[in-house]
Amino acid sequence: MVENKLSAEAVHKTIKAAFESFECKDNNTVDVRDISTIIYSLGCFPTQADIHNFIAEVEEDQTGFVHIDKFLPTMTTVLLENKYPPIPEDRVLQAFEVLDREKKGYLESEELTKYLTQEGEVFSPSEMDEMLLAFADPEKNHIYYQDFIHQLTIDPDK
Template structure:
């Protein structure tokens, strides 16, 4: 006599650790932005959380995710809605990061003088006027985290190391 639970057991145990690791990773990223420790984050932080998990959706895809997880247009996203959606995104490898060499080429095109850095004003101009636009608030947050404030420069090779994710992690 065959027990269905036993035949499903090996499959479940094989996927459980992956889901557990994925859930831990998502929860850690989410918790970093859960300022009130109430398992909710401001909807404006969702993009940053998703990027920190190594996923780089387009703005349209990001809006779709937010529409799916936002709590009744309150401006907040609860962990219990975000976790299953983000788990699926990570397990299906949706929105993979741009390869490091392509990212470097893009920065080198912007760095016409081959200095190895961009000035914050230059980067802000490109990021707020070209392609998928960043708003000034997003640029301010990014520059606070990424610019060398003593020299007033953004060293893009350092930036690329922070933006790219080891796929084996």
Template sequence: MENKQTAGYLVSDVHKKIKAAFEAFDYESNNTVDVREIGTIIYSLGCFPTQKDLHDFIAEVEEDHSGYIQLNRFLPAMAKVLLENRFPPIAEDLLLQAFEVLDKEKKGHLEPEELMRYMTQEGEPFTQEEMDEMLTALADPETNYIYYKDLISQLTIDPNI
């Protein structure tokens, strides 16, 4: 009996987190978000799908290619993703190594132009809008540098929690 109660609380907590993340982007308060916000919502929940995984997830929850996603379709699909730990975050040490590779001069930070170049020209390129959002969120407001060692804990989740 205790396991069912524990599982029930876990699902309830997961649903609350998902709903809160979704509602942050439900600008018209009608249980609907623009499909372009789904990646940000998923990332905010500590999940890091590939672009293909993200595209597949959107195809699963978007109705009739409308460009919008309803909470009642998103919530169960996202709960399943979270409970199965389907898109786990990258380990802190690997993320630090990746930043250190980009920081060729070992300055301890990246300049916005550097990060922009890497993120738009390598791998799965980010759009200008995604880069603007990222730089606004990550750059130090005083220096405009991205101090990656300070950010790693924000970009990863401690697996022991």
């Protein structure tokens, strides 16, 4: 029982740190538009529908803000129950390789933007900008997917 309490405390600490990195007014709230990024930063990969449901549960009376008091218990449950697990690395690699028809080992930013904003569960423009800022080679504007794929996935043996 003590072990569960310690793990819950560690989870709370991790969640608070992620939340606080997006807090902009020093009032224990974040903009609702940052929720998906916070969730992703915690190693969870929900669908867009999951994100919308999560936000509906934690948003402060449709103000566009989420308070830590609502976010913390909900996100704790998500993490402890492993509700939004990431996809294993080999499956993500296969997806990138399908998109990389010429087998170059990279995708051009424009190409990836087209795929991720027009197909399937689309990224918003701000999510796409964040991804390109984090992963695109600034000189060549290429995304060398094997260089960062481990950041998007889990090792199923762990």
